[in-house]
Amino acid sequence: MNSNTKEIGKIGLYEDDSDAIENAIEVDNLTVYYQRVCALSNVSLRVKDREFLGIIGPNGGGKSTLLKAILGLVTPYSGDIRIFGKSPKKAHGIMGYVPQFTSFHRDFPISVEETVLMGRLSGKIPMFHKYTKEDIDITHTLMEKLEIYHLRNRQIGQLSGGQFQRALIARALTTRPRILLLDEPTASLDTEAKSHIYSILVELNQDMTIIMVTHDMGAISTHVESLACLNRELFYHGRSELSEDLINAIHGCPVDIIAHGTIPHRVLREHHGNGGTSHD
């Protein structure tokens, strides 16, 4: 199965310019175990600089695990991960992380502004740390851009799902990352909030690589330029438009398409120019 995967990967998005663009992320033969449970098996993946990659797959298929391995939060059993040539644990500041927002204790005593400022913390064990004027300026600018500045003094539990998600994106951006990694950024958001998040991501994609774990097939077909199907193994990595490869891949990687009601029919062509040109 695995050699097959690599073949498919090769005839994917970047067959013609595979060496022209720097790889943002290189994952080679990554295997991750949780205790005795194999979460990821022999996954290899190249993500180009400024690619917009969607990771799909069933629950427990290892999507979040792949993200966490790239972030250095999970130690691989075997395999190698490089972030612009660096190991994950040395890549602080290169990657901005937007965790699954359903995993938060929303009653934590922290304001929106403090949450976003957190991204500006630096150092291993910063003693008597104080945020500088620059930190606060950067934070305020980002909050204005993401339309949460007026909410800055609210406790985070008083935000809507979309607002909180934007705060988490702002926090990740304060580190000025080259790669943004998001774990289900639109889960349990309404349609309007979802499209707001996607428009932000598409804009950010102009100058950074974006990797997004998602269940939202509608987004895959319209916003995301490349796709990885993960069910313990990597079943597909390539263009996100519907193709025979993708259909075959999804057979091995059951994705909950029907429940979401948006089966991706040929929707990508007209949108695709956007993703393609951003590499120049």
Next chain:
Amino acid sequence: MIDTLMQYKFLQNAVISAILASIACGIIGPVIIEKRLVMMSGGIAHTAFGGIGLGFLLGIEPIIGAILVTLGAAMGVVAIKRKTSVNTDIPIGIFWAAGMSLGILFIALSPGYPPDMNSYLFGDILMVSRDNLYIILVLDLLIAFTVIALFHPIKAYLFDEEFSTVIGIKTALIEILLFALIALTVVVVIHVIGIILIMALLTAPPAIARMFTHDLKRVMLYSILLGAFFTLSGLWISYVLNIPSGAAIALFISLVYGAVSGIRVLAQRKR
């Protein structure tokens, strides 16, 4: 009571130790409830009994024994927390019982007359000696200094451990430090309220404080003030009604917490 306070040294010691315990609990209590560490802290607290037993067995100051053993237990709990991905309640529960049992065993093995363990289990604020007070003061300063110095990274760790790790903060070290501070807090509070009643003073003040503020610094500050109010009121109640001080404090805390929670539920219903 003020006259008696001026007159008797043991009462002064009691008041000072109550305030010192409130400071430690006010700072560490919010850490425990925000990070959902109540069960783990309970486990650490109960191993203090083993430490006190060890102190008697070795013929050293029981509180020093408690410091050593709770610090060791805290590191054990950190290890359990990291290695166990599913349900830490089980190993912590066993830890909890084992810590208590060791105390009983050590006391049984100690030569001579068995000491009165009630004051350690249920607190006896009137028994706090000057020497104890100095130890408590040093521990208090250590706790306060560490949390003030590392306030931002601690807050980041409490709120979002993974993000903090990604931006380069040594969260593993912060975690070890915080668990060590939990252990020291337990030791500070033993005399005031006792091992078994500690959790009341650790959890209720921050639980009430966070109803009134959304700022972690203020939660800590209000918790200190609430803790002082609880312990001193409890002390007064125990003096007036002539009942054991630890129980008086813990019951008073429970009553106030119950009342505040009840009023809050009613207020929300009206809205």
